[in-house]
Amino acid sequence: MKKNWLEWCVFALGLVLTLSILGYLIFLGLNRGEQPPIFKVTVGSPQKVSDGYQLRVDVYNQGDVTAQSVQVEVENRAEKARFQIDFVPEHSSAKGWVVFSQEPDRPKGKVTGFTAQ
Amino acid sequence: MLKESIQEYARGIAGGMMFSLPLLYTMEMWWSGFILHPLRLALLMVCTFVLLLGYNRFAGIRHDHTWTEVVIDSFEEMGIGLVLSATMLFLLNRINPQDAPAEAICKIVMEGMLVAIGVSVGTAQLGMDGCPEEDTPRDGWFAQLTLGVCGAVLFAANIGVTEEVQVLAMESTPWHQLGLMLASFAIGGMVLYFSEFQGSQRFARRESNLDIATGSVLNYSISFLVSAAILWFFGRLDDMPPAFCVSQTIVLAFPAALGASAGRLLVQ
Numbered sequence: 001m002k003k004n005w006l007e008w009c010v011f012a013l014g015l016v017l018t019l020s021i022l023g024y025l026i027f028l029g030l031n032r033g034e035q036p037p038i039f040k041v042t043v044g045s046p047q048k049v050s051d052g053y054q055l056r057v058d059v060y061n062q063g064d065v066t067a068q069s070v071q072v073e074v075e076n077r078a079e080k081a082r083f084q085i086d087f088v089p090e091h092s093s094a095k096g097w098v099v100f101s102q103e104p105d106r107p108k109g110k111v112t113g114f115t116a117q
Numbered sequence: 118m119l120k121e122s123i124q125e126y127a128r129g130i131a132g133g134m135m136f137s138l139p140l141l142y143t144m145e146m147w148w149s150g151f152i153l154h155p156l157r158l159a160l161l162m163v164c165t166f167v168l169l170l171g172y173n174r175f176a177g178i179r180h181d182h183t184w185t186e187v188v189i190d191s192f193e194e195m196g197i198g199l200v201l202s203a204t205m206l207f208l209l210n211r212i213n214p215q216d217a218p219a220e221a222i223c224k225i226v227m228e229g230m231l232v233a234i235g236v237s238v239g240t241a242q243l244g245m246d247g248c249p250e251e252d253t254p255r256d257g258w259f260a261q262l263t264l265g266v267c268g269a270v271l272f273a274a275n276i277g278v279t280e281e282v283q284v285l286a287m288e289s290t291p292w293h294q295l296g297l298m299l300a301s302f303a304i305g306g307m308v309l310y311f312s313e314f315q316g317s318q319r320f321a322r323r324e325s326n327l328d329i330a331t332g333s334v335l336n337y338s339i340s341f342l343v344s345a346a347i348l349w350f351f352g353r354l355d356d357m358p359p360a361f362c363v364s365q366t367i368v369l370a371f372p373a374a375l376g377a378s379a380g381r382l383l384v385q
Contacts (some may be wrong), residue, residue, distance in 0.1 A: 003189075011189050014196025021199065021226060022162050028219055052266030068154050089151045092217045096306050117152060117352070 037063035037088070037116055041109035043074060043098075051102040057109050059085060060093040063116075070114040074098045076107040088114075125240055127291055129194065132239010133201050137232040139275045141205050146278055149351055150224030159227050162195075165230040168270065169194055169237050171263035176241045194240070199225060199235025229273055238384050240273065254312055265336065265377040268384055269343040272376025276345075277347035277369050286364040294367045297338075301367075301374035305336035308378035316382040340373035341366060347373075 003011075044056035057074060061067050070085040081098035087092045100107070140146050150158075169191040174182065182190075203225045206212045212221040276282065289297070308314050310329045345366045348354050354362045 002118075004119050004122060007193070010126070013200075014192040014194070016196075017164070017199050020160065022159055022221060024222060025155045025159040025162070029154060029159060032155065040255060060172065062137060068152075069146045075261040087148065087151070089217065090364060092220060111220050117355070 014104060021071060034066040035062075035064045037061050037065055037067035037070075037090070039067075039070070039088075039111040040070065041074075041111060043109045044108050046100075046104045047049040049099065052099055053104050054097055054099045055104060055107060056095060056097055057083075058093050058095050059088055059109075059111065061090055064090050065116050066090055067114040067116050069095075070113045072109060073112045074107050074109040076100045076104050077102055082112075125244070126197065128243040129197055129236040130201060132243055133198060133232040133236035134205075135168065136238060136271055137228065139204075140231050140278065141202070141209065141228055143275075143278060144322070145351070146227055147206075147224055148209050149278065150227040151220045153223070153227070153350075153352055155219070155223065156221055157352075158348065161230055162226060165233060166191060166195060166372070168263075168267060169233060172234070172237050172267045172384075175260040175263050176238075176267070177232060190240075191237075194233045194236045195229075195234045198231075199229040201236070202226075202229030202232045231248040231271075234267065234271065252361030261381070262335075262339065264385060265339045265381045266343055268380025268382075269340050269373040269377040270347070271384070272380050273340075273344055273369055273373035276372050277344065277353070278351050281369050282348070282365055283353060285368045289364060289368070294364055297367055297371055301371045302333055302338060304336050304371075304372045305340070305378040306333035308375070308382070309333070309336065310383060314379060314382050316385055331372055336377050337370070337374055339377045340370045343370035343377070344373045346375075 028063040038061070040060040040062060042056070042058045042060070046053040046055050048054075055074070057072060059070060061074055066087060066089045068087055070088050071082065072085065073080060073082045079102060080101050081100060083098065085094045085096055098107075098109075172189055173187045173190045173194075174184070204214070206221075206224055206228060212224055271309055306329060309317055309332055345354070345362075348362070348369060353365060355363075
């Protein structure tokens, strides 16, 4: 078995990467809870645009499962604005924007529906 | 010596890209990366490694391999596959440093495993045909079985992840499915026994009609099982009624049958 230093380096890299990622995945799998998605919706401060007021909305999934097709709704005075996010992975956040014609007055955001595995 | 191994890695990288590019450019693959359970991805890594061991043992032009060398090569290919997958996902902006690490790693593993198989096939196939093909260990049925599984995985994985398989399975009648089964069966037998495909005389014994029948049955069995395994990995069989699982598997078994026959002969 004649191997040069490059082949040994690639082998060492492969061994370390494979085993550490495998270990990480097993650790992740065994420590994963079964909490379904629960959301925390944070509405940012308004920015004046030509059509009205635009606000950034951050949706954080506190559950242990990825949520799909997440419907987000933000209410401001009598106005409602919505958007949909394709995926919000577990313990991660995703963002979107809503636009209101009236000046925002303590707008409230919530998730109105989603699917999950 | 050093130049030769760099050339070999270059072939491996080219092969890895060639065989896995469709999947790197497929949406469902990135999604699977964060929808699937981490333990399923861990199992995917183990299965890929076993497949690499089998392929490196029985395919390619270097037949003087000991098992130690086969294990070393397989780890090298896993490493190259993971690094290539991470690089491509980064260049395609599918992962970035702001991602949660678990999400990024799951995506890299999901894509990296097929890249690793591609690296292995590329290293073995794209090189120059150096040594004479005598006394190879790949004539045995176990070697052919392993190579058949590799061929089926290479062909079927690209298709198995897409939602099209579910749509096709849902919209086909039992008669369509029966027809598709017969077609899969026939294409395997045709490639292995009638088409004079390169290598078909050497690797598919055809002394009697019984050989042809058993060979075709074996080919379809491999395809069916590989399809079922791929669909399960991608979560396509979770919480589905058994009849729908079977029809999805039948739909995917057609490309798998082509891979297990024609693909197998090509990746020897």
